[in-house]
Amino acid sequence: MISQETIVALASPSGAGAIAVIRISGVAALTIAEQVFQSVSGKSITKQKTHTIHLGHIVENSKVYDQVLLSIFKNPHSYTGEDIVEISCHGSSYIQQQIIQLLLRKGCRMAQAGEFTLRAFLNGKLDLSQAEAVADLIASDNEASHQIAMQQMRGGFSNEIARLREELLNFASLIELELDFAEEDVEFADRTQFKELLNRIEFVLKRLIDSFAVGNVLKNGIPVAIVGEPNVGKSTLLNALLNEERAIVSEIAGTTRDTIEDELVINGIGFRFIDTAGIRDTEDVVESIGIKKTFEKIEQAQVIVYLIDSSQLTLDNKNLKEVQVELEKIKNQFPLKALLVIGNKSDKLTKEGVINLTTQIPEIELLSAKEKQGIDDLKNKLFSFVNTGALRNNETIVTNTRHYDSLLKALEEIQKVTFGLNNGLPSDLMAIDIKQALYYFGEITGEVTNDELLGNIFANFCIGK
Structure with a gap:
């Protein structure tokens, strides 16, 4: 399946820059490079040691394209x-294209998306989960997603799965051996040890599956919906959090008619803030669509920030009672979502007003988005919702939906084996479920794979990686 063609691609971002890196990989990489590179030392690069760098020029006949540094990585001690x-x-777009076109004329082929990493996988330099982590590492835009990707790329997740698979495989071999001596009615697999192994595998699988809920939001960012009635300061709060004029702010109720999203990193964790249309009864068709989208965004959010205008609320105020009713509705409608009640415009409150409001709504957090008072406290509160214990303890966290699906299927098969063991089912029936569990373990690391799966995974990579 490994192509014998030598491939080339721009490994650095496209466009002009100070330096660009063009990568060549394959059996003819050195000989093709030899044809276009003239070392200032006059040495032949095919005879140079691996992991060395050489100064010279890219030339074709008498034409000099650029002065370059050429790095050599010989097999098997290379990425692919x-x-x-x-x-x-040099990072000129013209120079990049001229060198790549020259290499194509000399026998290279343009690399497909992810082909360098695909070759690394096929040549045993990375397993499949590590290869997927490369894409996650490139896409990481905050400390948490970077840390998770680095841990997976170094093989933390793969090693854990490989250990479980190896132990299960050993017992599977003993079960198969029993089937060969079925007439003698002998047991080669110690059933007590086997049960202990199954319990341990089930425990690890459940922990990995449970980690997906945390890992997925850490990788993609935690969605936070800012909701409330019109003119309570939702857009002002979004602007204060982002420290820029991202959303239009006016005194006119219903200014925000569509959802506005932007991202912010708090203590290394990404948060995706969604400013929504104000919730109210309206006959405006466009505003009604915006309000409908508000409830759709609440469904998608992990955290709901319910914003109220605290300056409009007093102890005997009808608005206060309406707010309390609305809060109960949200709690009942979204019981599993974290809810943060924020009283905006607190700079307009008297001391007595603060006491009255916090007495009536004990969970309320007061701030002034316009004056940027209490914004840091809000950020700390949002961060407190994140379970980062697994990151601090360097535990394995699952972030990949494909891995999550395979883990669920493997757990189901392990539970079938446990049921069979507890109920004295024949070894041949248990062997079928064990094989299926091993199959799903292999799917994660790439020991079991197919061309379609590899195509889907590596198609999402960038060219040159």
Whole structure:
């Protein structure tokens, strides 16, 4: 399945820059590079040691394209497991394209998306979960997603799965051996040890499956919906959190008619804030659509920030009672979502007003978005909703939906084996479920795979990686 063609691609971002890196990988990487590279030392690069860098020029006949640094990585000690040459040239888009076109004329082929990492997987330099972590690492935009991707790329998740699979495989071999001696009615697999192993595997699988809820939001950012009635300061709060004029603010009720989203990193964790249309009864068709979208965004959010205008509320105020009723509705409608009640415009409150409001709504947090008072406290409160214990303890966290699905299926098969063991089912029936569990373990690391799966995974990579 491994292509024998030598591939080339721009490994650095496209566009002009100070330096660009062009990567070549394959059996002819060194010989093709030799044809276009003239070392200032006059040495032949095919005879140079691996992991060395050489100064020279890219030339074709008498034409000089650029002065470059050429790095050599010989197989098997390279990223792909093949011979790799990396050309560091000046970052002109014209120079990049001229060098790549020259290499294509000399026998290279343009690499497909993710083909370098695909070759690394096929050559045994990475397993499949590590290869997927490469894409996650490139896409990471905050400390948490970066840490998770690094842990997975270093093989933390793979090693845990590999250990479980190996132990289960050993018992599977003993079960198969029993089937060969079925007439003698002997047991090679110690049933007590087997049960202990199944319990341990089930415990680990459940922990990994449970980690997906945390891992998924850490990887993609925690969605936070800012909701409330019109003119309570939702857009002002979003602008204060982002420290920029992201949303339009006016005194006119219903200014925000569509959802506005932006991201903010708090203590290394990404949060996706969603400013929504104000919730109220309206006959305006466009505003009604915006309000409908508000409830859709609440469904998608992990955290609901319910904003109220605290300056409009007094102890005997009808608005206060309406707010309390609305809060109960949200709690009843979304019982599993974290709810943060924020009283905005607190700079307009008297001391007596603060006491009255916090007495009536004990969970309320007061701030002034316009004056940017209490914004840091709100950020700390949002961060407190995140379970980062697993990150601090360096535990394995699952962030990949494909892995999550395979873990669920493996757990189901392990539970079938446990049921069979507890109820004295024949070894041949248990062997079927064990094989299926091993199959799902293999799916995660790539020991069991197919061309379609690999195509789907590596199609999401960037060109040059």
